Amino acid sequence: MTHSIKRQLALIFIGLMAGTILLCWLMNNLFLEKYYIRSKTEVIYEAYETIRQAANSDTYNTEDFHKELNNVCNIYNITVYVMDANSRLKYASINGGEELEKRLAAYVFGLFSDSAKVIAEDDGCVVQQVHTDGGDFLEMYGRLSSGISFIMHTPLESIRESVKIANRFLAYMGIVATVAGGIIIWFVSTKITKPILELNRISEKMVHLDFEARYEGSDGNEIGLLGENINKLSASLEHSISDLKTANNELLKDIKKKEEIDAMRREFLANVSHELKTPIALIQGYAEGLSEGVNDDPESRSFYCEVIMDEAAKMNNMVKKLMTLSQLESGNDTVTMERFDVTALIRNYIQSAGILTKQNEITVRMEDYGSVYVWGDVYKTEEVFMNYFSNAVNHCQIMDIRKGKIIVISLEQREGNIRIGVFNTGKTIPEEAVPHLWEKFYKVDKARTREYGGSGVGLSIVKAIMESVNQKFGVENYSNGVLFWFELESALSDRRE
Secondary structure: OOOOHHHHHHHHHHHHHHHHHHHHHHHHHHHHHHHHHHHHHHHHHHHHHHHHHHHHHOOOOOHHHHHHHHHHHHHHOOEEEEEOOOOOEEEEOOOOHHHHHHHHHHHHOOOOOOOEEEEEEEOOEEEEEEEEOOEEEEEEEEEOOOOOEEEEEEEOHHHHHHHHHHHHHHHHHHHHHHHHHHHHHHHHHHHHHHHHHHHHHHHHHHHOOOOOOOOOOOOOOHHHHHHHHHHHHHHHHHHHHHHHHHHHHHHHHHHHHHHHHHHHHHHHHHHHHHHHHHHHHHHHHHHHHHHHOOOOOHHHHHHHHHHHHHHHHHHHHHHHHHHHHHHHHHOOOOOOOEEEEHHHHHHHHHHHOHHHHHHOOEEEEEOOOOEOEEEEOHHHHHHHHHHHHHHHHHHOOOOOOOOOEEEEEEEEEEOOEEEEEEEEEOOOOOHHHHHHOOOOOOOOOHHHHHHHOOOOOHHHHHHHHHHHOOOOEEEEEEOOEEEEEEEEEEOHHHOEO
């Protein structure tokens, strides 16, 4: 990784350490000697204060004065020489104090001509930096009001050597400390960046919508809190994406449903247009014939009028069925569930349709069922049976010359339901056409349907009604005919034989 945090931390730490050591080295070079001289000056002033107090109290010869001054000289490497107004020795430090007698006399009598750098001058005493054959010294001399004269100095060469040694040692130790610190920070940064790399791995998986990875660290610091929040974010994103996918799936379903509805609407309009085209053309043609007096004889005019009325009746019947189907499919039609005798309903309808079956020379057979009570909508049940029965009448054919055309009505107990069947002899329905029978305007034999005035909507009404009451319906082919059936919920406890 070109710009890894681990490398950046190591470089920053090493840079700070090296900069700190370099700054210390510069500070040593620039200020350590001055600091040392100032410290030595303070020490010399401390010795001066001891001498001044002794002069004021005339205690030069006491053991305490000599002991105190000896301690200062030994600790701070100061050489001291003190004499009275008569130039007699009062105190000389054991580290060469007597050697300063001539320098003090020269200062007192103004005979000293060495070049010196005056550092401070106060109350008859002078602090200066001098250079002699023996090296550089910090020196202080003066004469007190009591007539006591003194001189003291301390070498400066030792501090310069100490500065050089300190700087050299600091440089060596700085290099070692920088290398050791770099190695330590490398391992420390590895420990710090390891959980960060783990979080990076988890976030990379989240980019690819993989939310299984979780941060397992137990750190109580900011990284641990970040890992905990990333786990929460991962769970939240997974839930949000799940909801989004669900909503998207529902949206796709809605779009598909809308497309299907649009397709059904277009198909419906095309079918309605097709179904109305023929009767409208016939009505228009025969009406124009009557208007133009194509045939003046009463019989022809009567025929023209009958055709017009017949086609208008077919159109009226189809429009009524379409309105019924529209109400059922839109859900605006109310289903009224009640208990009724389905046997009585069927027998009443068969009786009312007796003229129709007689005209078509059809024999209707139905066993002598007792009262069979069911739960359902009476009027919708009658609509279903009427469509099945009229469909059976229109398609009933002779399969056995000895028996003729036959329609059989059956009632059968099926797992808590009553299955009502309408069977007619005749040709079977092609298997590929069976799934499409319940579609609007679908016709197996269009020519025959046109012959008896069918609209292709009846079975669609059956489907809509049966779905509205949540019951089964269907069709079965037999060797000698076709059976259409539907089921209603049985009320066996109330059945009367």
